[in-house]
Amino acid sequence: MSVLLEARNIQYSVSGHTSSVFGSRRKTVLQDVSLHVAEQETLGIVGSSGSGKSTLSRILTGLAQPENGEILFQGKDLRDAAGQVRKDIRPKIQMIFQDPQGALDPRQTVRQIVKEPLHQMALSNEEKERRVLEVLADVALPQDGAERYPRMFSGGQRQRIAIARALVTRPSVIIADEAVSALDVSTQAVVLNLLLDLQERHGLSYIFVSHDLAVIRHISHRVAVLDEGRIVETGPTLSVLDHPQQSTTRDLIAASL
Ligand SMILES: Nc1ncnc2c1ncn2[C@@H]1O[C@H](COP(=O)(O)OP(=O)(O)OP(=O)(O)O)[C@@H](O)[C@H]1O
Numbered sequence: 001m002s003v004l005l006e007a008r009n010i011q012y013s014v015s016g017h018t019s020s021v022f023g024s025r026r027k028t029v030l031q032d033v034s035l036h037v038a039e040q041e042t043l044g045i046v047g048s049s050g051s052g053k054s055t056l057s058r059i060l061t062g063l064a065q066p067e068n069g070e071i072l073f074q075g076k077d078l079r080d081a082a083g084q085v086r087k088d089i090r091p092k093i094q095m096i097f098q099d100p101q102g103a104l105d106p107r108q109t110v111r112q113i114v115k116e117p118l119h120q121m122a123l124s125n126e127e128k129e130r131r132v133l134e135v136l137a138d139v140a141l142p143q144d145g146a147e148r149y150p151r152m153f154s155g156g157q158r159q160r161i162a163i164a165r166a167l168v169t170r171p172s173v174i175i176a177d178e179a180v181s182a183l184d185v186s187t188q189a190v191v192l193n194l195l196l197d198l199q200e201r202h203g204l205s206y207i208f209v210s211h212d213l214a215v216i217r218h219i220s221h222r223v224a225v226l227d228e229g230r231i232v233e234t235g236p237t238l239s240v241l242d243h244p245q246q247s248t249t250r251d252l253i254a255a256s257l
Pocket residue numbers: 014015029047048049050051052053054055056211
């Protein structure tokens with residue numbers, strides 16, 4: 001399988017507290033993080049709270065810029081990519097967040113929400129409308145749902161709306177940051193199985209960020225363990241979770257039992 005999205009030696013810090021004596025100190029959030037996901041593969045990213053998972057997701061989707069390091073899509077460095085290439089690549093990388101309630105504008109109809117990522121794309125309005133209906137069917141939401149508002153749907157359905165919005169640009173990779181964490185366990189299973197089904201039908205890759213090892217076990221082919229901004233262990237999911245080599249991984253497993 002060929003590599004689709006790759007992060008190389010990512011470094012990221014934020015300004016910490018300011019001291020009148022020492023000036024502003026920076027806090028390292030990610031240190032020398034390298035990872036990749038292949039076509040049609042799911043890479044799980046696990047780590048305790050504050051280990052840097054969300055920051056890494058934001059960098060992978062281009063919502064935050066690393067201080068050092070590269071993000072490559074099909075071998076192209078996104079920083080070097082010229083305007084049009086960047087414009088072509090961006091729709092190929094989409095994101096789903098934890099909280100569908102917060103991520104969906106309550107004043108917009110489902111049609112407007114799902115259509116929004118297409119604004120940047122040179123498509124006719126007819127094609128955009130066609131795609132909206134196509135992805136609503138893809139995530140098994142009724143087409144008459146298009147005129148309704150997010151509050152009229154259950155938590156699981158709202159996450160389907162968020163998935164439809166991510167799919168509408170026909171991405172190659174979706175970064176899911178705690179995408180099922182806000183859902184109850186049975187709804188989690190339904191949404192995870194939908195994601196697996198979409199992966200098979202559309203040949204998608206996922207980078208799936210979660211603190212929940214049961215979720216990671218269910219969906220990921222490989223897993224990377226983050227600890228204080230560094231990847232401390234990576235490998236096939238079952239070998240990492242059943243035969244952890246690092247104390248961080250053992251602690252995460254113990255905490256999940
Ligand atoms: N803009 C920022 N300003 C200050 N600190 C930040 C900022 N962004 C991230 N951090 C810090 O970086 C660290 C990593 O945060 P991040 O949200 O990426 O971790 P996480 O693993 O996703 O945590 P959680 O599972 O709790 O969401 C935390 O200590 C956080 O406080």
